[in-house]
Amino acid sequence: MSKLNLLPAALLAACATTPPQPGPTRGPAAPSPNYSYHHVRTTEPVVALTFDDGPSATHTPRLLQILREQGVRATFFVVGTNVAARPDLVRQAAADGHELGNHSWSHPRLPDLTDAAVTAELRKTADALAAVGVKPAYLRPPYGAFTNAQRQWVHQKFGYDFIFWDVDPNDWQRPGVAVVTQRVVDNARPGSIILLHDVHADTVTAVPAIIAQLRARGFRFLTVSELLAAGK
Numbered sequence: 512m513s514k515l516n517l518l519p520a521a522l523l524a525a526c527a528t529t530p531p532q533p534g535p536t537r538g539p540a541a542p543s544p545n546y547s548y549h550h551v552r553t554t555e556p557v558v559a560l561t562f563d564d565g566p567s568a569t570h571t572p573r574l575l576q577i578l579r580e581q582g583v584r585a586t587f588f589v590v591g592t593n594v595a596a597r598p599d600l601v602r603q604a605a606a607d608g609h610e611l612g613n614h615s616w617s618h619p620r621l622p623d624l625t626d627a628a629v630t631a632e633l634r635k636t637a638d639a640l641a642a643v644g645v646k647p648a649y650l651r652p653p654y655g656a657f658t659n660a661q662r663q664w665v666h667q668k669f670g671y672d673f674i675f676w677d678v679d680p681n682d683w684q685r686p687g688v689a690v691v692t693q694r695v696v697d698n699a700r701p702g703s704i705i706l707l708h709d710v711h712a713d714t715v716t717a718v719p720a721i722i723a724q725l726r727a728r729g730f731r732f733l734t735v736s737e738l739l740a741a742g743k
């Protein structure tokens with residue numbers, strides 16, 4: 512297993528422990544002044560599966576195979592160091608129709624950084640994605656941590672909207688395949704953005720059951736762009 516694909520344990524332990532920034536959740540029909548989405552207002556049974564922190568040489572290929580077999584497209588918020596280490600996996604994800612978003616270069620807490628350092632974190636990942644032909648439209652800040660001032664200037668500078676989530680099974684705590692599956696299925700609702708991490712084996716193993724059980728409830732799976740459009 513390449514260490515390039517792993518975040519330090521301390522970072523992973525902290526990942527998602529910081530709740531999303533407080534603020535109203537609004538669909539695209541009423542554009543949010545902070546350019547941020549936690550879910551999309553819709554009555555349609557549609558959700559977006561999102562996978563953070565990869566691509567992982569160990570787990571992402573298996574996930575891509577599962578998604579291909581299931582005919583599901585998802586959104587990957589990738590860490591730039593992993594993009595640079597595994598550009599082939601990013602190319603494959605894009606070729607399979609998945610959406611790619613920026614999740615910073617090295618997964619820091621952006622509120623702790625200077626504006627210049629934030630710019631470098633986002634620019635380096637954008638450049639690594641551009642090298643494989645991908646231009647991301649969205650940023651997911653690591654840990655969901657982002658200041659309101661950063662939302663304003665990052666949107667102006669990069670054009671990104673900011674994608675958070677409303678379903679979080681805390682898969683990084685490794686509660687097991689059945690628990691991850693149950694938490695996602697129990698909490699998904701129309702317009703949900705589901706937070707998962709394709710750097711954990713159990714998460715990838717849970718994906719077929721998540722897809723099957725949500726489909727049994729009538730849900731369809733969209734990329735983030737498609738989900739936002741569905742809210743219009």
Ligand SMILES: [Zn+2]
Pocket residue numbers: 526563564614618653654
């Ligand atoms: Zn992350």
